[in-house]
Amino acid sequence: MLLSKSAPSMTRRLILWLTVVMAFLWLLAVGLGLVVMEEELAEIFDGTLQDTAERLVPLAVDDLEHRSLVGASPQQLQTASSSGEREYLIYQVRDTAGRILIRSHDAPAEPFEAPLKAGLWRSDTYQFYTAANGDRSVFVQVADAFENREEALREGAMALFLPLLLLIPVCGMAIWFVVRRAVRPVGALREEIETKDGGNTEPIDATALPKELMPIAASVNRLMQRLRTALDAEREFTANSAHELRTPIAGALAQTQMLVAELVGSPHRRRADQVEASLTRLSHLAEKMLQLSRAEAGIGLADHAVDLGRVLDMVVTDFQRGMADPDRLVLRHPTGARLTAPVSEDGFAIVLRNLIENALIHGTPDKPVEVFLEDGGPVRITNGSPVMSAIELAAIRKRFGRGRTEAEGSGLGLSIVDRLLGQMNGQLILASPATGRSDGFEARIELRHL
Template sequence: MKIRAQNSLQFILTKRLTLIVAVFWVIGALFAAYTARHEMEEGADTALIETSRRTSTLIIDYLENHQGAGGIVVLPEPGFDAVHDDDDDSDHDDHDGDFDDFDNFMQYQLRDAKGDVLLRSQNAPETPFDTPLKPGFSDGDEVRVYTSVTGNGDLFMQVAEPTEHRNEAIIETMVSQFTPLIFLIPVTILAVVYSVTHALAPVRHVRNEIETRGEGNLTPIAQDDPIEEISTIVTAVNRLMAKLEAALSVERSFTANSAHELRTPIAVALAQTQRLLAELPAGHAARKRAVQTEEALKRLSRLSEKLLQLARAESSGGFSPTGHNQDLGPTLNLVIEDLKRAGMEGAHIRFDTENLATLSANIDLDAFAICMRNLIENALKYGADDEPVDIRVVEDHIVQVSNGGVPVSPAELAQLTTRFKRSSNKADGSGLGLAIVEAIARNTKAELKLYSPRPDHADGFMAELRLHQS
């Protein structure tokens, strides 16, 4: 399970949920420990009371039967037969070590009204407990004592429990409360991360779908998840994309229709101008203006052609009709030959055909031809006049078009794929060629990379088109 960046929703939810669970667990454990301590104190005190009530009569009876021996009567350890030899009390006054494994924490002392100890248990001290002779509970330095009046009111039965034993039991209980947290908190963190990761899967899916949308792909996002919040977001995004699609469709339609409608009038005007030039004699005063008009109409014709290409490039599609790679070598050859026939300084094109036969990709042939024509025309227009334009096929899906000339600055290079952005080296051109190639590359999952200066050179420019292969 991958932990996301600290500003991600997954990380924030994981951190907060883990913190909340851990805090409440600690609070619950503290409350449970406090309750357990109170209950254990109460249970231990109850045990002292019950022990005093149940054993006082037996202890008085034992005292009456053994008091003749003189001194403090000592109760035998549990399990010892105290009456088997009444004539030799000295043999069983102390039996330390006979029952090493028996943990007997209760201590007894039977005292008279003066406070003297008449009888004690094996584990009780010979000196009186440092507590007053009054009924009820009292605390000594090391013991918790319960005192009850017995006999005819002249004897005091004191049952004590060492505070060390009681505290040890309480500490063990608290440790048992908090020890599981050492293991449960990490397990909880993993469980929270797992739960949050899977709960946010629809959010990541919608994010990925939105990232794939763009100017060439504004299809609605499928609403497969019934979660209300996600469904609301998807609905809002789909509405926004529908509005964008409508706006872009109007823009493309206007661009395409305008360019298409202008082609015929421009062609007619250009033909009439060229006919006028043919009819005007050399040296005529109007000939110069007619030549300027012809050049302007040619530029306008090229601009309308670029606008038509841009409208097509920014529309969806562009992949191979079969959905698989297809051979692009003949198309590239055809584009280069067509540029030579059109007089686009074909003699300055240097084409390396070494890997041409292997060139293939998942792209429509017309879209590929538009890309290559624009890249080569761009190199011919903006490249150095004394250096050829180099065209190379690298591997089987990469085409490089490079030219000489003054290098383009990094700031300017980053903006060359913007519409109507032209290099400052030359003012000729419409500024749409690289924008058209970038749009087609975006729609076909290809990648257009621009370099200036050229790799391994100190000058020039190179456009590298990395085509997508299926």
């Protein structure tokens, strides 16, 4: 079963969620920190207001008494010069009647709206603190604009949030690195499991796996052991059955053919012909089962390179000798074309026999079956047929799969070819229409290491 490229990645999902959760927790911590910072800043600013007002009271009273200005009209008072910079704190010194006696440079000329009562008081734009002298004849009111506090809070928030813009990507990359290293054994186990099929049932080495993955590897190994046992039993049964059936089937077929010859002109001749056809199909099926068992036994490779062109010549010649119309099977190859590879001659001959046999049986009877050998490969076998769809091409590759044909067949030929070519590091490519034609069917043998 092929994995979909759009399937979600566990690693990507883990990295994404860890990064998102980490960023969320950081943002939550910064948000809670800002709430605490706002409260602490309010306490600090309120304390500063109180300290400033209480320190100004004796200074203002002393200055007023020294200059004998208590009770003077506001128009007689002058404010001190300023450097022109904005004052963060402004104040007014007022008498019991609420008149302004002294004010800071940026303080308004009109009295503050705060009442002449000691303590904190707030308006929409200012926080006030009022302090009075001992006989409560002079009041000092100091005001702090809320925009100053908001500016301090914004600067504090920027100081906390800006580093996160750098830290979140950095931590994301660190999480990616750590997670990739942590899940590497999972990837190694996945790749090891992907290699397991009917041709590779060796146990997985679990010694280097973390303990969390060892039960999975142990389960896969137990499954592989049961699969090996089942496959061995199946191959042995198939090989033994096919081998044991060949002799009695051949004997029965010979006797039936003799009977058919003796029943010339007899009304029983038709039944004898049917028995002969059935025995022929049974003999053919037994042969295919024997080929399948040999293919699954792994006979595809050889220790040294062999001349596969010679094997092709022998197989084509053998078919032509047994055909009523030898000219229907045509071998085409350039002069001197060679094909060599370290594969089994017997296995390659089985591949060629199945493909040529399929072309002769299922191809259009009045069109030739052509076998092409190019220098160094590939080998192409074409026959006449209506154009087949991609779905039909995929269906006939399956064991016992059949296309749109009325001809007899076991449905095992292409399955045997696929198995043997897989062992030879090759592949079978089916195409319709055939190369250079508007119709037909083509089976192409490609050996990847050539």
